[in-house]
Amino acid sequence: MLVSSSSSAVLRRQLFLIRCLGGGVGQSHKKIRRVNCSSMVAMEADAEHVIRKITPLLDPIRHKGQAGKVAIIGGCREYTGAPYFAAISALKIGADLSHVFCTKDAAAVIKSYSPELIVHPVLEESYNIRDDEKESVSAKVLAEVVKWMERFDCLVVGPGLGRDPFLLDCVSSILRHARQSNVPMVIDGDGLFLVTNNLDLVSGYSLAVLTPNVNEYKRLIEKVLNCEVDNEDASLQLLSLARSIGGVTILRKGKSDLISDGEIVKSVSIFGSPRRCGGQGDILSGSVAVFSSWARLHVSSMKESADCNSQNPMVLGSVAGSALLRKAASLAFVNNKRATLTTDIIECLGASLESISPAES
Ligand SMILES: NC(=O)C1=CN([C@@H]2O[C@H](COP(=O)(O)OP(=O)(O)OC[C@H]3O[C@@H](n4cnc5c(N)ncnc54)[C@H](OP(=O)(O)O)[C@@H]3O)[C@@H](O)[C@H]2O)[C@@H](O)CC1
Ligand SMILES: Nc1ncnc2c1ncn2[C@@H]1O[C@H](COP(=O)(O)OP(=O)(O)OP(=O)(O)O)[C@@H](O)[C@H]1O
Numbered sequence: 001m002l003v004s005s006s007s008s009a010v011l012r013r014q015l016f017l018i019r020c021l022g023g024g025v026g027q028s029h030k031k032i033r034r035v036n037c038s039s040m041v042a043m044e045a046d047a048e049h050v051i052r053k054i055t056p057l058l059d060p061i062r063h064k065g066q067a068g069k070v071a072i073i074g075g076c077r078e079y080t081g082a083p084y085f086a087a088i089s090a091l092k093i094g095a096d097l098s099h100v101f102c103t104k105d106a107a108a109v110i111k112s113y114s115p116e117l118i119v120h121p122v123l124e125e126s127y128n129i130r131d132d133e134k135e136s137v138s139a140k141v142l143a144e145v146v147k148w149m150e151r152f153d154c155l156v157v158g159p160g161l162g163r164d165p166f167l168l169d170c171v172s173s174i175l176r177h178a179r180q181s182n183v184p185m186v187i188d189g190d191g192l193f194l195v196t197n198n199l200d201l202v203s204g205y206s207l208a209v210l211t212p213n214v215n216e217y218k219r220l221i222e223k224v225l226n227c228e229v230d231n232e233d234a235s236l237q238l239l240s241l242a243r244s245i246g247g248v249t250i251l252r253k254g255k256s257d258l259i260s261d262g263e264i265v266k267s268v269s270i271f272g273s274p275r276r277c278g279g280q281g282d283i284l285s286g287s288v289a290v291f292s293s294w295a296r297l298h299v300s301s302m303k304e305s306a307d308c309n310s311q312n313p314m315v316l317g318s319v320a321g322s323a324l325l326r327k328a329a330s331l332a333f334v335n336n337k338r339a340t341l342t343t344d345i346i347e348c349l350g351a352s353l354e355s356i357s358p359a360e361s
């Protein structure tokens with residue numbers, strides 16, 4: 001049978017929808033019609049408005065900790081930069097305390113980058129422990145993190161975590177505990193490798209934000225929707241993905257960042273930087289952690305008002321984090337051109353936030 005290119009495109013789209021919505025042809029008929037009728041173009045978020053709304057005033061009556069306490073779970077023998085970038089970005093944006101839970105090998109290195117960070121050398125990789133020690137070590141790792149857990153406004157899980165199976169098992173227990181305690185979490189880097197293979201860790205948890213880059217997104221789509229990444233219908237596919245994982249927020253990083261919680265899709269396209277040096281995603285994960293903590297406070301104080309476009313604080317935090325990173329990257333590029341590095345972007349976070357939400361106003 002000959003199929004014209006336009007009808008083959010419709011067919012592909014319908015097959016994609018059937019796969020994405022998770023049913024057979026008969027079951028999905030109504031859903032396909034509904035989704036086909038709505039043209040899915042993500043609305044550009046009014047990110048500066050969101051940042052101004054959620055950023056708290058610097059009020060002398062506030063005590064240390066009220067502007068945010070975040071913890072990064074990451075840092076191993078290979079990667080020490082990524083957890084540092086995420087943790088220091090959180091402080092530069094305005095969090096009061098930033099902790100890093102990493103392996104012993106990584107801890108001394110991360111501490112040496114900055115005295116501002118509180119570094120816990122608690123994670124263990126397989127090479128360092130015998131099989132008969134694993135159970136007790138695993139319990140000890142969990143206990144070390146749990147004693148701090150309820151103090152944190154948000155965890156960032158994954159920057160520079162590595163993929164050691166024992167270490168990832170311990171992190172699974174940490175995620176389960178965080179979820180039971182209603183602690184929000186941003187999952188990035190190797191944390192996404194872990195949850196993509198163990199979706200139950202985040203599925204249905206509305207306080208989780210996933211921040212996949214190109215590769216991480218591809219792995220998620222293949223695992224969850226069992227299809228290829230569709231760049232033509234990117235918004236619709238992202239919406240389906242977020243819905244299929246039970247309403248977690250997903251920030252798909254790329255030329256434009258796309259954000260969905262399975263209900264709405266927003267884009268952040270403001271100009272960033274043409275430099276693609278490693279570590280920019282780590283700044284983003286730390287930023288989203290701080291902004292979503294602030295957004296939760298803002299939303300709970302504004303419960304009755306329809307003040308922000310979306311009231312999901314994890315979406316607001318993602319929009320704000322994405323926009324601030326891109327603005328800082330753009331400023332760093334103006335100053336440094338081809339020499340722009342992640343540390344230069346971090347140095348521009350303060351000025352970029354100041355230009356949107358001045359500290360003294
Ligand atoms: N200083 C540090 O400590 C840093 C540590 N980090 C930590 O590293 C860990 C692994 O994270 P990751 O991002 O390197 O792994 P992943 O996503 O599998 O990419 C690997 C390869 O995929 C490719 N590729 C990438 N983008 C692409 C694109 N748009 N389109 C096409 N291909 C693309 C590219 O492959 P290549 O071009 O070299 O073939 C790339 O090298 C994780 O813990 C993370 O937090 C980082 O945060 C950086 C700073
Ligand atoms: N092609 C692009 N054009 C403009 N900005 C981009 C592009 N790709 C990514 N970005 C921006 O860079 C940020 C980091 O995205 P990236 O894809 O580099 O993450 P990552 O691979 O996880 O980074 P990391 O090296 O920290 O692991 C995103 O928020 C996005 O705004």
Ligand SMILES: [Mg+2]
Nearest residue numbers: 189213281282
């Ligand atoms: Mg990354």
